[in-house]
Amino acid sequence: MxxxxxxxxxxxxxxxxxxxxxxxxxxxxxxxxxxxxxxxxxxxxxxxxxxxxxxxxxxxxxxxxxxxxxxxxxxxxxxxxxxxxxxxxxxxxxxxxxxxxxxxxxxxxxxxxxxxxxxAAFGLTEPRVGSDAKSVQTTANRVGSEIILQGRKRWISFGQNADVFIVFAKYEGSHTAFLVDRHSVGLSVQPISDLFGLRGSMLGEVVLDGCRVPVDGLLGRPGTGLSFVASSALDVGRYSTAWGAVGLAQACLDASCRYADERVQFDVPIKGHQLVQRMLANMATDTVAARMLCYRAGVSREAGDPDAVNQTLMAKYFSSTVVGRIANDAVQIHGAQGISSQAPVQRHLRDAKVLEIIEGTTQIHQSILGQYAVVAGRS
The missing domain is CATH 1.10.540.10 (Acyl-CoA dehydrogenase/oxidase, N-terminal domain)
Structure with a gap:
């Protein structure tokens, strides 16, 4: 590299x-x-x-x-x-x-x-709305010089300690974004704890019960919430997640190589056993491949390439998928040590699974990239 x-x-x-x-x-x-x-x-x-x-x-x-x-x-x-x-x-x-x-x-x-x-927190997901972001049920209505928000946002990272939220709601029948101060009247947060992974992300359910926001809290224009505000922000989130998955894969690979060198079974370090070598080989190759897809996405973004969004999607899809396999093999290589609460690799495995869900699930990315492949193949 x-x-x-x-x-x-x-x-x-x-x-x-x-x-x-x-x-x-x-x-x-x-x-x-x-x-x-x-x-x-x-x-x-x-x-x-x-x-x-x-x-x-x-x-x-x-x-x-x-x-x-x-x-x-x-x-x-x-x-x-x-x-x-x-x-x-x-x-x-x-x-x-x-x-x-x-x-x-x-x-x-x-x-x-x-x-x-x-x-800061990004309030898009709701109890009944995840991947189908256009179907948000939170509503916004203007009353005089204020916007009144009614609804719930769930699984919001750092909802517990956020000072400002971007909240997406239906306003005049259209998907619209609003900037909401933590101290707004009618806003409260219910903590969500004991998550599988990313446990330090302090998730919360944001309750908007007649939440009052000044009219100038509108972010962008009415109707641009999903097509402009959310889509461009999620593109940033996917790029971060893609590279973050590469880092997590590298952490799993580094830990596994160290342990395979130190752990002796049948009178030799386990790095000498072929099945362990196979796992390490796959981990190393997948990590490098994911990093190169992220590199390609980064170059495209810096060049202002219109295709950068798809390159980012591809990088996030691949890296978040392979890091799950890499983390699983890391725990397997560590054996009983790997499932200890003190072992970093068990935390890595839990975190890896979350990366396949946030900023668009693996299946959503497959659907989008499948359509992209057909169009790209014709050009």
Missing amino acids: KNLLTPEQQDQRTQFKTFADDVVAPLAATVDSAQSMPREIIAKLGAAGYLASMVPRGPGKPVLGAMAYGFLNEELGRTCQSVRNLVACADMVAHSIYRWGSAAHRDEWLGRIASGDAV
Whole structure:
């Protein structure tokens, strides 16, 4: 991979790796077991410039390009998927505010999200609405100078501690996005705990019971909620998840290689057993292949290629699928050690499964990419 990168990109990868190893890795197990995200990590991410890093934030604060952003998410994903998810949520919301929000929205929230002072959440999913995002049941009605929101949003990452939400609702019969302050009258959050994976993502069910939002809280124009705001934000989330899956695959491979070298059975290290070698070979190959698909997506995004959305979908689909197999083999190689609550690989396996669900399920990606393959094959 190094020979494909510029010296600047190599330096960025080293910088991100150092941060992940020094700041994130020591707290990863605690984030998982405590099911919470320490404010100290959020503050350090903000101080390092790793939140809202792809939107302009003022003089002296460089914007990360698509490739650098990918490397950042790979390293965060290698050490803690919940932290990587925090960054993705912040970026999805910041991207939406920067692209579709008013000047007042940008002034109020972008700096706070970037510094870590404000946690952001993306409120699309509902109790009965997941992949079929166009069927949201939350409603928005204008009453005088306010918008009244009624409904529930479920499985919302960082819903428990978010300061600002993007909420999607039916307004005048159309899918529309709104920016909602945590302290808005009529908004409450019910914590969701004991998840299978990404346990530090502090999920919540956001209850909007006559929630009052100023009319200028509308993000974009009425009717653009799904086709513009949600679709572009989810594209950012998928790109983050794709690279994060590569990082998780690398963590599984590294742990498995170390253990296979140290663990002796039948008088030889298990790395000498052919069936273990087969698993390691598949893990290494799939990790490299996933990384190259992400690299291709990053190059397409930086070039402004219209096909970058499909390249990102392909990278997310492949990387999130193979990391499940890689994590499963990592636990198998570790044997009884792998299913211990103290073993990082069991956390990796749980997190890997979640990556096949968030930002679009594997089956949704297969459907979209199947249609894309037919069209691409004709051109």
